[in-house]
Amino acid sequence: MTQQAGIEVLLVEDDPGDVLMTREAFAEHKVANRLSVVSDGVTAMQFLRKEGEHADAPTPDLILLDLNLPRMDGREVLAAVKEDPELKQIPVVVLTTSEAEEDVLRTYALHANAYVTKPVDFDRFIDVVRKIDDFFVTVVRLPGR
Numbered sequence: 001m002t003q004q005a006g007i008e009v010l011l012v013e014d015d016p017g018d019v020l021m022t023r024e025a026f027a028e029h030k031v032a033n034r035l036s037v038v039s040d041g042v043t044a045m046q047f048l049r050k051e052g053e054h055a056d057a058p059t060p061d062l063i064l065l066d067l068n069l070p071r072m073d074g075r076e077v078l079a080a081v082k083e084d085p086e087l088k089q090i091p092v093v094v095l096t097t098s099e100a101e102e103d104v105l106r107t108y109a110l111h112a113n114a115y116v117t118k119p120v121d122f123d124r125f126i127d128v129v130r131k132i133d134d135f136f137v138t139v140v141r142l143p144g145r
């Protein structure tokens with residue numbers, strides 16, 4: 001099997017355990033993706049807009065976004081991304097613990113590309129992240145790729 005060219009992924013996640021599990025899933029999967037991590041919504045928008053210390057940040061091909069974030073929650077980040085002409089084409093996968101139908105409906109209304117509930121089980125979590133990765137690296141054609 002040929003190694004797929006990696007993509008730039010931005011993980012917006014404030015839970016260090018979930019960040020660690022996501023890094024582990026990417027590492028175990030042996031994909032050449034580059035994973036950047038920010039832990040709150042304000043920093044996510046600075047990263048995406050290449051502001052301040054993020055002036056040299058890569059433009060992500062995919063955003064994995066938690067909903068419950070400090071300073072600016074994931075719904076606000078999603079709305080800001082999808083309203084910004086420079087960012088709106090970036091696929092956003094909401095990856096959250098919330099199973100609330102209200103959250104599902106609201107994030108799709110804000111133009112999320114997918115809504116995934118994080119499994120609490122480590123092995124299932126790794127499997128879910130791998131499947132997201134597989135889909136966006138091997139199945140989907142991303143803008144500019």
